[in-house]
Amino acid sequence: MSATQTPAKPRRPKPVISGRTSLSEHVTVKIFVLAPLVAMAVAVPFAWGWGLSWLDIGLGALFFVLSGLGVTIGYHRLFTHGSFKAKRPLRIALAIAGNFAAQGPVTTWVADHRRHHAFSDRAGDPHSPWLFGTGPRALAKGFWHAHMGWLFDREITNAERFAPDLLNDRDIRTVDRLFPVWVAASFLLPGILGGLITWSVWGGVTALFWAGFVRVGLLHHVTWSVNSICHMIGERPFTSRDKAANFWPLAILSFGESWHNLHHADPTCARHGVLRGQIDISARLIWLFEKLGWATNVRWPTPARLDRITVAH
Incomplete structure (x- = not known):
C-alpha cells in the first residue's frame, strides 16, 4: 500500500431487520394463520353435524404429506441448510410443495429460519421461547411467542443478509412471486377433487374444509410446535449452544423434524433422527431421491461426521 492510499473501511454486516410488516402484509398473515385455526375449532361440531368421510381423510392425508414434506425437505433441509443438492425439476417441485403449507414464500421462510439458527435462543432469534425469562409466567409468554405469537407482530428478517442465494435464484423468485396462487391451489384442489370424485357440490365443500383448512391448521401447529415445544422440553443427547431438544411424540407428524437436538448440533x-429407533421420514425420502439420481451431495450422518459432535452424558 502506498503512502497516498487509505486503508479500505471494513464492511459493516447487513442489518438483521429490513423493516416492519405493512398493514396489508399484517392482515394477510392473520388470514393465513387464523382461518385454519377457526376451521380446527369448528371441526368437531362440523363432523358431528355433517360427518367426515373417508374421502375427506384420504385427501387430507395426501395434501398434509405433500405440503408437510415440501416444508421439511424443501424449505428446511434443502433451501435453508443445503443438506443436499437437487436437480432443477425437484428443486422447483419442492418449493411449490412448501408453498402449499401456507407458511410464507420460500425466501421469507428461509431467511427467518437462518436468522433463528444464527441467534438461537438468544436476542435476535425471531421465535425463541426463552426470550422473556425462566419463570412460569415468562415461559408461558415465551411459549405463545415461539408457537405463533411472533407471526402477528414481527420485524421483517433481512433476506439480503440471510438468503442472498435465493434472491439471486430466478426459479425461486418466480415461485415466490406466485405464492398467492400456490396457496389458493392448496385450498381449492382438495375441494375440486372432492367434488369430482363424489360428483357433488357437498363433496367439494367437505373436502375443502377438511383437506384444505383443517389440514393447513394442523400442519401449522406441527411446524410451530418444533419452534416452541422442541426448544422447551425433551431429550438432549447431543450438546448444542441452545436448548433444542428431541420430542418423540411429534416425530411422525413432523416427518422427523422433532429430532431437533441433533439438528441444532449439526444443522x-x-x-x-440419527439414533436407534428414531424415525425420520424426510431423510428416507431424500435417500430415495438420491437413489433415483434426483439428489446429490447428500450430507449423511457418517460415523466420522457424528464423531465431531460432542455427546452429552
Whole structure:
C-alpha cells in the first residue's frame, strides 16, 4: 500500500431487520394463520353435524404429506441448510410443495429460519421461547411467542443478509412471486377433487374444509410446535449452544423434524433422527431421491461426521 492510499473501511454486516410488516402484509398473515385455526375449532361440531368421510381423510392425508414434506425437505433441509443438492425439476417441485403449507414464500421462510439458527435462543432469534425469562409466567409468554405469537407482530428478517442465494435464484423468485396462487391451489384442489370424485357440490365443500383448512391448521401447529415445544422440553443427547431438544411424540407428524437436538448440533445434516429407533421420514425420502439420481451431495450422518459432535452424558 502506498503512502497516498487509505486503508479500505471494513464492511459493516447487513442489518438483521429490513423493516416492519405493512398493514396489508399484517392482515394477510392473520388470514393465513387464523382461518385454519377457526376451521380446527369448528371441526368437531362440523363432523358431528355433517360427518367426515373417508374421502375427506384420504385427501387430507395426501395434501398434509405433500405440503408437510415440501416444508421439511424443501424449505428446511434443502433451501435453508443445503443438506443436499437437487436437480432443477425437484428443486422447483419442492418449493411449490412448501408453498402449499401456507407458511410464507420460500425466501421469507428461509431467511427467518437462518436468522433463528444464527441467534438461537438468544436476542435476535425471531421465535425463541426463552426470550422473556425462566419463570412460569415468562415461559408461558415465551411459549405463545415461539408457537405463533411472533407471526402477528414481527420485524421483517433481512433476506439480503440471510438468503442472498435465493434472491439471486430466478426459479425461486418466480415461485415466490406466485405464492398467492400456490396457496389458493392448496385450498381449492382438495375441494375440486372432492367434488369430482363424489360428483357433488357437498363433496367439494367437505373436502375443502377438511383437506384444505383443517389440514393447513394442523400442519401449522406441527411446524410451530418444533419452534416452541422442541426448544422447551425433551431429550438432549447431543450438546448444542441452545436448548433444542428431541420430542418423540411429534416425530411422525413432523416427518422427523422433532429430532431437533441433533439438528441444532449439526444443522446441515440431511438426517435428524440419527439414533436407534428414531424415525425420520424426510431423510428416507431424500435417500430415495438420491437413489433415483434426483439428489446429490447428500450430507449423511457418517460415523466420522457424528464423531465431531460432542455427546452429552
